[in-house]
Amino acid sequence: MDVMPKWAEVILVPLISLILAAIISALVILAIGEDPIAAVKLMVSGALGSTYGWGYTLYYATNFMFTGLAVAVAFHARLFNIGGEGQAALGGLGVALACLYIPWPHWSLALLGAIVMAGIFGAIWAAIPAYLQAKRGSHIVITTIMFNFIAASLLNYILVNVLRPRGSMDPATARFPEGTHLPTLHDVLAPFGISFSKAAPANITLLVAVLACVLVWVLIWRTRLGYELRAYGHSESAAKYAGISPFKITMVTMIISGGLAGLMAINNVMGEAERLVLNAVEGAGFIGIAVALMGRSHPFGVFIAAILFGFLYQGGAELALWTTIPRELIVVIQALVILFTGALDNMVRMPLERMFLAARRARTPKPERKPVEPAE
Amino acid sequence: MPATTVAPAIELKGISKAFGPVQANKDISIRVMPGTIHGIIGENGAGKSTLMSILYGFYKADAGEIFISGTKTDIPDSQAAITAGIGMVFQHFKLVENFTVLENIILGAEDGWSLTTSLGKARKELVALEQEYGLNVNPDAVIEDLGVGMQQRVEILKALYRQADILILDEPTGVLTPAEADQLFRILGRLREEGKTIILITHKLREIMEITDTVSVMRRGQMTATVKTAETTPEQLAELMVGRKVLLRVDKAPAAPGDVVLDIQNLHVTDEPGVERLKGINLQVRAGEIVGIAGVAGNGQSELLELLGGYARGTGTVLMNGDPIDLSGKHSDGQSRRARGIAHVPEDRQREGLIMDFHAWENTAFGYHHDPAYKSGPLMDNAAIRADTEAKMQRFDVRPPDPKLAAKNFSGGNQQKIVLAREIERNPDLLLVGQPTRGVDIGAIEFIHQQIVALRDQGKAILLVSVELEEIFSLSDRIAVMFDGHIMGERMPEQTDEKELGMLMAGMEVPQ
Structure with a gap:
């Protein structure tokens, strides 16, 4: 029997966790002699106060949606994919190859091509650790972390020695040709008469990310593969009984997960930088873990959590720019949010559950009349 | 305290x-009362274990008082329970496998800084205890080398070493052969003579009748009756447990065996660490008969079911309706087995048969999720599965009949009914059933047994594995006994008895 109504589970628990994280953050800001209220105002106005701010918030959120979905899908099969960082980096390589070496007639075709390449490159990078776990028993947490480093080194090598244009000092590819430039939110919204900042990096990839959320939801809760994946995640012994192959599920899940992480490159490499640079992922792969944790591995939760983290990223950047609050404090605030929404979840949940139980008892003064099965 | 005081x-x-x-x-x-064996009987979920956990300090009661020998006593933790003279022998032993008997006994009760002195002191006390109560255990034996019966004695010794006057035993015979259970009862009798008080928790009526002085019956969290054992009958106790009249034996017509459905020839199974679990099994199951496999848990029955169910690999020949099935290749998985008409109610429904966090309707499709009836285009037809679940729940009397409830929120009996409904309604040629009524209340046992017999009467072959001899006797048309990966022999239920099966189960050859 569920102790709490669903709305409390889905909204109340994360909300209270967030408020607690905010209170502690405020105390820290006070302690270093700054005004927390002013800081919050600055964050909100910087991240949400203008279409420019929104443009950045949504740009970051798009990144986090992809990496968050990647972690969430794997987590339903109880696989902990820590390798989003490396998979997204490899996705960037796929996007760069697609954009540089194929003459696309129109951005929409380029987008499709880049989606395929980013997905395949990210998927391959996740498939190797998956195979090592399924066949050789190497733990996927360890191997995906190691593959982050391998990806970084590999990209470093390729950018410096292979893709760097002759004469350039910068370890980056050449700029992508005009035909691959994706429309920004400014371009997308203009026909509807909505004016949106031209300078902000948010682009049409946001729609791809939202579509990915919907497709992941369908995959997990409406397809046989999703069913098998969840069954395997809940109980490997039961999955074996049902004839679900652990090898197949591990491989397919990680390929989907890696592909999703790879898709992030559409946003940052193709949509924003329009060339592949070193360290293009900038930690979004790791933020994806926090996003999936806070979103309870549900695509809708991931969507919301990604926007929240986009806000924290953009608001934090504004803080660092306009106040003497050091950049490190932003990391502290982000860490507090992760801590409270992820790790300290039970701290909020337990008292809430007790309150709901007490309320229910008060409503039904004689619970023994209810035909409940006593637990042993 | 002297046993003559009247204080309980x-x-x-x-x-x-x-x-x-x-x-x-x-x-x-x-x-x-002191110096008695007091039975507590009740269905699963009746609250027996909770009550004993309160007495042993695992849970704190919301209300109520505990008096030990007439003195009001608070038991906030198990240390307090031990101090109050209460010892507990759990269903699952809490022993360190690679320690000796002696080391296990002093574990947590060491005194002084040097282990040598406490070991020496304990050895003396242990020898005295063993002589006093007739427990033959070698103090230097390593636990993992001992049989379950012996391990249980170590648990009893552990409690006695901590000066327990009151011993609580939770379902002590679940893992024992009939002979070992008899030995346990002799030890308990001896302890009673020495003035110890024993509380025996069980759901087996036979044990209650055999050994207890007084019996209390629990139902749905309440104590429904306490009676002198000599003044009651098994039927009366069953009625008190369930709240209605219960058939303790299944009514079934004689079997009419037809063609051989399952033919197992020289089957070997070696498990992951490389231990040979099945050492050349030969067995046939015919249409329209129930073949029961008796044996103490861990003698290869599980591996046999797993192999037939498609998730253990083996060598040998298994014919299903005359055609061989793949034992180690590409088609040795659960999906292929189901396609061949083999349905499987696994021994452990919580680990295998069900996904406890899934809704009942999701569990109804489990293993059959590729069924076209559950399909709608590329997606699963969840509405169809839910409707199917609702119908199955009606037919199998699952309570509450709510497809959206998670499996873990059903009682053991209702969980089993969900599994049974799923497997039986596939209309299989062969049904594998492992421990069909383990952890299932008496009322549901009756229903489950009836369903299995009904399937047999439709001319299906049924292979039953159970550690409950009573169940084997009441369901089987033919009994095979397994010991150490071998079939020790086959018997017809009407031509054998518990004693003979007990000897076969212990690995002794018995001429027919």
Whole structure:
């Protein structure tokens, strides 16, 4: 029997966790002699106060949606994919190859091509650790972390020695040709008469990310593969009984997960930088873990959590720019949010559950009349 | 304390305990007189274990008082219970496998800084205890080398070493052969003679009748009756447990065996660490008969079911309706087995048969999720599965009949009915059933047995594995006994008895 109504589970628990994280953050800001209220105002106005701010918030959120979905899908099969960082980096390589070496007639075709390449490159990078776990028993947490480093080194090598244009000092590819430039939110919204900042990096990839959320939801809760994946995640012994192959599920899940992480490159490499640079992922792969944790591995939760983290990223950047609050404090605030929404979840949940139980008892003064099965 | 005082060894007054909305114990009062064996019987989920956990300090009661030998005693933790002279022998032993008997016994009760002195002291006490109560255990034997019966004695010795006057045994015979159970009862009798008080928790009526002086019956968290064992009957106790009249034996017509459905020839199975679990099994199951496999748990029955169910690999020949099935290749998985008409109610429904966090309707499709009836285009037809689940729940009397409830929220019996409904309604040629009524209440046992017999009467082959001899006798048309990966022999139920099967189960050759 569920102790709490669903709305409390889905909204109340994360909300209270967030408020607690905010209170502690405020105390820290006070302690270093700054005004927390002013800081919050600055964050909100910087991240949400203008279409420019929104443009950045949504740009970051798009990144986090992809990496968050990647972690969430794997987590339903109880696989902990820590390798989003490396998979997204490899996705960037796929996007760069697609954009540089194929003459696309129109951005929409380029987008499709880049989606395929980013997905395949990210998927391959996740498939190797998956195979090592399924066949050789190497733990996927360890191997995906190691593959982050391998990806970084590999990209470093390729950018410096292979893709760097002759004469350039910068370890980056050449700029992508005009035909691959994706429309920004400014371009997308203009026909509807909505004016949106031209300078902000948010682009049409946001729609791809939202579509990915919907497709992941369908995959997990409406397809046989999703069913098998969840069954395997809940109980490997039961999955074996049902004839679900652990090898197949591990491989397919990680390929989907890696592909999703790879898709992030559409946003940052193709949509924003329009060339592949070193360290293009900038930690979004790791933020994806926090996003999936806070979103309870549900695509809708991931969507919301990604926007929240986009806000924290953009608001934090504004803080660092306009106040003497050091950049490190932003990391502290982000860490507090992760801590409270992820790790300290039970701290909020337990008292809430007790309150709901007490309320229910008060409503039904004689619970023994209810035909409940006593637990042993 | 002298045994002549009239104060009860244990008296519980008005104990209540709730877990969330579930009232596990409600206003329970009980008096256990010193020097007696007091049985507590009840269905799974009746609250027996909760009550004993309160007595042993694992849970704190919401209300009520505990008196030990007439003195009101608070038991906040198990240390306090031990100090009060209460010892507990759990269903699953809590022993360190690679320690010796002696080391296990002093574990947690070491005194002084040097282990040598406490070991020496313990050895002396242990020898004295063993002589006093007739427990033959070698103090230097390593636990993992001992059989379950011996391990249980170590648990009893552990409690006695901590000066327990009151011993609580939780389902002690679940893992024992009939002979080992008899030995245990002799030890318990001896302990009673020496003035110890024993509380025996069980759901087996036979044990209650055999050994206890007094018996208390629990139902739905309440104590429904306490009676002198000599003045009651198994039928009366069953009725008190369930709240209605219960058929203790299944009514079934004689079997009419037809063609051989399952033919197992020289089957070997070696498990992951490389231990040979099945050492050349030969067995046939015909249409329209129930073949029961008796044996103490861990003698290869599980591996046999797993192999036939498609998730253990083996060598040998298994014919299903005359055609061989793949034992180690590409088609040795659960999906292929189901396609061949083999349905499987696994031994452990919580680990294998069900996904406990899935809704009942999701569990109804489990293993059959590729069925076209559950399909709608590329997606699963969840509405169809839910409707199917609702119908199955009606036919199998699953309570509550709510497809959207998670499997873990059903009682053991209702969980089993969900599995049974799923497997039986596939209309299989062969049904594998492992421990069909383990952890299932008496009322549901009757229903489950009837369903299995009904399937047999439709001319299906049924292979039953159970560690409950009573169940084997009441369901089987033919009995095969397994020991150490071999079939020790086959018997017809009407031509054998528990004693003969017990000897076969212990690995002794018995000429027919």
